[in-house]
Amino acid sequence: MTSSxxxxxxxxxxxAIALGANAQSNVSVYGxxxxxVGQFQxxxxxxxxxxxxxxxxxxxxxxxxxxxxxxxxxAVFALEHFLRTDTGAAGRFDGDAFWARNAYVGLNxxxxxxxxxxITTSLFVNTLLFNPFxxxxxxxxxxxxxxxxxTTTGDSAWGDSVRxxxxxxxxxxxxxxxxxxxxxxxxxTGVSGLYFGGPLxxxxxxxxxxxxxxxxxxTTWQLGGAYDFKVAKVFAQYGQVDNDTTRxxxxxxxxxxxxxxxxxxxxxxxxxxIDPKTGAKRTSFSVGYDHNLSKRTDLYGVYMSDKLxxxxxxxxxxxxxxxxx
Numbered sequence: 032m033t034s035s036x037x038x039x040x041x042x043x044x045x046x047a048i049a050l051g052a053n054a055q056s057n058v059s060v061y062g063x064x065x066x067x068v069g070q071f072q073x074x075x076x077x078x079x080x081x082x083x084x085x086x087x088x089x090x091x092x093x094x095x096x097x098x099x100x101x102x103x104x105x106a107v108f109a110l111e112h113f114l115r116t117d118t119g120a121a122g123r124f125d126g127d128a129f130w131a132r133n134a135y136v137g138l139n140x141x142x143x144x145x146x147x148x149x150i151t152t153s154l155f156v157n158t159l160l161f162n163p164f165x166x167x168x169x170x171x172x173x174x175x176x177x178x179x180x181x182t183t184t185g186d187s188a189w190g191d192s193v194r195x196x197x198x199x200x201x202x203x204x205x206x207x208x209x210x211x212x213x214x215x216x217x218x219x220t221g222v223s224g225l226y227f228g229g230p231l232x233x234x235x236x237x238x239x240x241x242x243x244x245x246x247x248x249x250t251t252w253q254l255g256g257a258y259d260f261k262v263a264k265v266f267a268q269y270g271q272v273d274n275d276t277t278r279x280x281x282x283x284x285x286x287x288x289x290x291x292x293x294x295x296x297x298x299x300x301x302x303x304x305i306d307p308k309t310g311a312k313r314t315s316f317s318v319g320y321d322h323n324l325s326k327r328t329d330l331y332g333v334y335m336s337d338k339l340x341x342x343x344x345x346x347x348x349x350x351x352x353x354x355x356x
Contacts, residue, residue: 058096064116065090067169067331067351074313075342084117086169086349087331091132097139104140109133133188144196153194153206153223154251155187157234160225161255161266163289163299164317169349170333172303172315173268173285177251180305180313182272182281184249185240189219202228210242217241217248230259247276253283263290266301280308296322299333311340327355 067086072078084090093111100106111132113123121129128149135148155166155178164171168179177183192210203226210219221238234255241248253270268285287301298320305313319333330352337345 056096056098058094060092060094061356062092063088063090063353063355065351065353066116067349069347069349069351071169071347071349072337072345074337074339074345076345078346082117083169083349084115085113085123087167087333087351087353088165089123089132089168090114090116093132102140104138106136107139107144107146108136128190131188141198143198145193146196147193149188149190150192150194150208151188152185152238153208153221154183154236154238154253157223157225157236157253157255158268161232161234161257161268162285162287162301163264163266163297164287164301164319164333170317170319170335170347172301172317172335173287175315175337176283176285176303176305176313177253177270177272182249182274182283182305183238183240183251184246185219185238185242189242191242192219202226208238212242215242216244216246230261232257247274249274249276263288279310282306292320293322295324296320311342313340314338329353 065085065088066082068082070078070080071083091111091113093109095109096107098106110130111134112121112129113127113131114121122131130149133149133151135146135150137144137146158173158177159166162171162173166174168174178187189208189210191213192208194206194208197205203224206223208221212218219238219240219242221236223236224234226233235253237252239250250273251270253268255266255268257264257266266287270283272281272283274280283303283305285301285303290298290300292298299318301317303315315335315337317333317335319331321329321331323329332350333348335347337347
């Protein structure tokens, strides 16, 4: 065999190996950019006109992949980074971890999925699924009441954690999530369930957050439901947060709806309230319209009234654009 022929055979072999690897594994790059302009105001605070990133959905960039290991088993990973597109800064805020959204590796199979690393909590996922504004930190009363109002502690994702997700059982899935304490005030634990069956969907979540030596320990439970009447999809959430450090208790109620207006757009409505054992009530109301320009790009406009007892109302409004890639 001549040296030229040997080189050709070797090159063909390398190509075959590469094609085989590509057939069994894949990596994708994805993300979302959200920018809006409007007025933003906390209860009792001064208003400001600004261009803001992530008011409807926090802007992010991600990488994920999987490798087929055979026998129905796959290795998976995800690395996801928050960013502020109005300034180009990294993270949700100064000092935020670079891969703060998700950073995990795991195995998927007929048994379900096991992931290890920094992983979004089931409480956060359930909260965003059962309100029409999704994971909007800017305009969703549900998200703001559970994650930015001094109620639940521990962030929307837990580091040093392992999460198990069950396979589907007739439309139902279950999760169990544990974040090791590692000498930082205690561990975090959580369990949840989701059910999707035709027009009806239901959710339940419970978590206990103790990790973080300077954070209050909190125990949170939440129930959710939704029904799609076609002319409108209605949502309801009810939950309670017990602050085990301060001994305060917060009851949280959320009612909302998404109403199709055209084939490409829908009106969004949500009312929510935090009723604490001690302290001021917080009542928030949001109304908006979301219009799809394509499967990946939408325009939105939202007004939100945010009232804390004893303080003047925070009036927020914005118009923005989201693009997914």
